[in-house]
Amino acid sequence: MKPVVKVIQTAKNEKQVWRKLDDLELFKYYNFRMNTVSVDSSISYQKLLGFGGAFTEASAYTWANADEKSKDEIVKAYFDKEHGLAYNLGRTTIHGCDFSLEPYTYIEEGDFELSTFDMSREDKWLVPFLTRAKETAGHSLGILASPWSPPAFMKDNKDINNGGRLLKKNYATWAEYMVKYIEGMKERGIEIDMISIQNEPAAKQEWASCKYEADEEAEFAVDYLYPALEKRGLQDKVKIVIWDHNRDLMFRRLNESMAYPGAREKVWGAAFHWYVSDKSEILTMVHEKFPEKHLLFTEGCVELVNNSGGTSSKAGIGAWKHGEIYGRNIIKDFNNYNEAWIDWNLLLNEIGGPNYVGNYCEAPVMYDRNTKEIMYNSSYYYIGHFSRYIEPGAVRICCRNDVDKGLYSVSFKNPNGDIVTVVQNELNRKQRLALVVDGQGTNTEIPAHSITTFITKNSQE
Numbered sequence: 001m002k003p004v005v006k007v008i009q010t011a012k013n014e015k016q017v018w019r020k021l022d023d024l025e026l027f028k029y030y031n032f033r034m035n036t037v038s039v040d041s042s043i044s045y046q047k048l049l050g051f052g053g054a055f056t057e058a059s060a061y062t063w064a065n066a067d068e069k070s071k072d073e074i075v076k077a078y079f080d081k082e083h084g085l086a087y088n089l090g091r092t093t094i095h096g097c098d099f100s101l102e103p104y105t106y107i108e109e110g111d112f113e114l115s116t117f118d119m120s121r122e123d124k125w126l127v128p129f130l131t132r133a134k135e136t137a138g139h140s141l142g143i144l145a146s147p148w149s150p151p152a153f154m155k156d157n158k159d160i161n162n163g164g165r166l167l168k169k170n171y172a173t174w175a176e177y178m179v180k181y182i183e184g185m186k187e188r189g190i191e192i193d194m195i196s197i198q199n200e201p202a203a204k205q206e207w208a209s210c211k212y213e214a215d216e217e218a219e220f221a222v223d224y225l226y227p228a229l230e231k232r233g234l235q236d237k238v239k240i241v242i243w244d245h246n247r248d249l250m251f252r253r254l255n256e257s258m259a260y261p262g263a264r265e266k267v268w269g270a271a272f273h274w275y276v277s278d279k280s281e282i283l284t285m286v287h288e289k290f291p292e293k294h295l296l297f298t299e300g301c302v303e304l305v306n307n308s309g310g311t312s313s314k315a316g317i318g319a320w321k322h323g324e325i326y327g328r329n330i331i332k333d334f335n336n337y338n339e340a341w342i343d344w345n346l347l348l349n350e351i352g353g354p355n356y357v358g359n360y361c362e363a364p365v366m367y368d369r370n371t372k373e374i375m376y377n378s379s380y381y382y383i384g385h386f387s388r389y390i391e392p393g394a395v396r397i398c399c400r401n402d403v404d405k406g407l408y409s410v411s412f413k414n415p416n417g418d419i420v421t422v423v424q425n426e427l428n429r430k431q432r433l434a435l436v437v438d439g440q441g442t443n444t445e446i447p448a449h450s451i452t453t454f455i456t457k458n459s460q461e
Contacts, residue, residue, distance in 0.1 A: 005454050007023065010452075025442060027253045027441065034433060037409045037435050040397065045397070049340035051088065057096065058347075059348065060334050062347050063075075085388060087137065090142070091142055117180055119185075124130075131189060142272070144196065145196070148207070149210040162204060171224045179229060200246075202253075221242060239294075245271075246273050264292070265348065268294055273297075280336040296338065301343070311329075322362060326379040339389075389420045394413060409425065419458075432445050
């Protein structure tokens with residue numbers, strides 16, 4: 001019995017997305033003289049944790065102000081396993097970030113005792129959004145929590161915005177604050193599985209931000225946050241993640257952070273973003289030096305007003321190339337040991353907000369407040385070519401292609417034995433291609449500016 005390959009395709013000039021094409025069969029003999037994507041399931045790498053997006057206040061507020069039919073559709077679009085993206089991960093912010101309505105914290109200014117700690121603001125928009133998502137998914141979501149800045153009075157610049165640094169004398173108080181957040185979310189039915197020390201710790205931003213040197217980040221993780229978790233019996237339930245910033249400096253930062261005594265034992269993994277640098281090979285450098293550390297992509301979007309290199313765009317909301325940015329980054333990062341993929345805002349309004357400093361960005365799904373319409377951008381469909389078909393627990397397997405440029409590919413083996421291979425063509429011309437899986441192949445054609453998912457069914461099913 002010849003292996004059967006299911007084919008799902010989205011192309012720029014086709015009206016139908018996630019289009020199911022005719023099945024293919026794999027043969028011992030095929031046209032060997034074509035561009036080739038070669039898959040070898042005997043060579044395996046990292047295990048996939050899953051896919052998800054960020055539950056920012058901006059996303060939750062936009063969702064809360066949509067009509068009920070739209071609210072239901074948006075949640076299903078992301079978390080429904082059959083018709084949506086089948087997300088199983090998420091990210092939350094510990095109090096405000098730039099994608100909040102304004103800067104905010106959970107305590108009154110100057111409260112070093114944390115006696116005024118109050119998370120009720122999150123009950124307005126965030127918790128209902130997260131709860132509906134969890135109900136739609138049918139299971140708990142793996143949540144990473146990240147802070148953008150400690151309260152202003154804990155920092156040397158006395159400002160929640162514009163960088164600054166957490167004063168050393170306040171390390172223990174801030175660690176306690178972060179643990180109180182974890183407990184507060186649990187009281188609301190939301191389990192926090194991972195926590196990062198600081199979002200983008202090397203950046204001074206005009207919005208909520210705070211800088212840490214690499215050794216300071218490790219010191220806070222090992223000597224303050226871990227003991228605070230341990231005090232509550234959470235040290236094995238909530239994993240500590242560091243960096244949570246761009247790929248470019250990741251290897252250097254990890255070298256320095258991991259040299260801190262106890263860091264390799266108490267820090268579970270490292271998170272990264274895609275801005276500024278597209279050099280995914282840095283992830284492999286980190287993996288080879290620290291193979292026990294888990295690597296997670298935790299933020300990326302197409303910026304509409306800033307210029308962060310290849311992930312910024314002046315083409316406007318909805319440009320097809322934005323989806324290609326997503327697909328290319330996902331493939332390259334997975335091919336370099338990334339284990340989880342978490343997008344930035346799940347939902348934004350028609351201008352890419354709200355954002356209290358006007359740092360507008362595109363989201364895969366956007367809601368037009370004027371027309372009451374849901375906008376699905378190309379990035380949404382590109383993400384789906386991975387998240388809808390590659391399941392949590394899948395293992396990346398060897399996938400190589402010999403095309404000079406413009407074609408990207410990655411392959412995973414699902415827990416049920418199916419092999420899922422995703423191929424993206426960014427060229428203006430079609431690609432005639434041989435897909436070879438474990439020595440047997442088929443000849444096919446990939447349209448210009450398209451993404452295709454090939455599912456080689458497990459013959460043992």
